[in-house]
Amino acid sequence: MTGDVEVPAPLTRAGKLGKGQEMISETQVAMEAEGTAPGVPAPTVKRGETPRQQIRRAKMATRRRFSAEDKIRVVMEGVRGDDPVSVVCRREGLTSSIYYRWLRDFMEAGKQRLRGDTLREAGRDEVKALKAENERLKQLVAEYALEVMALKRSLAGV
Secondary structure (H helix, E strand, C coil), X not given: CCCCCCCCCCXXXXXXXXXXXXXXXXXXXXXXXXXXXXXXXCCCCCCCCCHHHHHHHHHHHHCCCCXXXXXXXXXXXXXXXXXXXXXXXXXXXXXXXXXXXXXXXXXXXXXXXXXXXXXXXXXXXHHHHHHHHHHHHHHHHHHHXXXXXXXXXXXXXX
């Protein structure tokens, strides 16, 4: 083996360079695979945005969001102790700091519930009814304020 260097074949859309086909770069092949045209900027870039802001926006867009049920399930798996917390976190794709934050929040909510601090969430219908009552009371106060002003004016004019 004296100086044999393997040279890759030129890249084409069909894989082989045929008659009438031009050579394309690896970048163009990657762009075609992603569905973007060469020379066209990514659609998510905003003008005047710093690289740090772009990275933060990208992280927020690709961030996993866990439902309350998922958080409870993960915390209970860790509390149960069948597997170490590190294994549970690795399986769920979490860092241990997130797991322990969820555990702390879970325990705090349990303590508040046992203490009797039970603030309950209002339902949609209840919120609508309360808003309607609030509006009615505001109108009533406004009417009484007008009556008081009218009485003061009539007494001042006497």
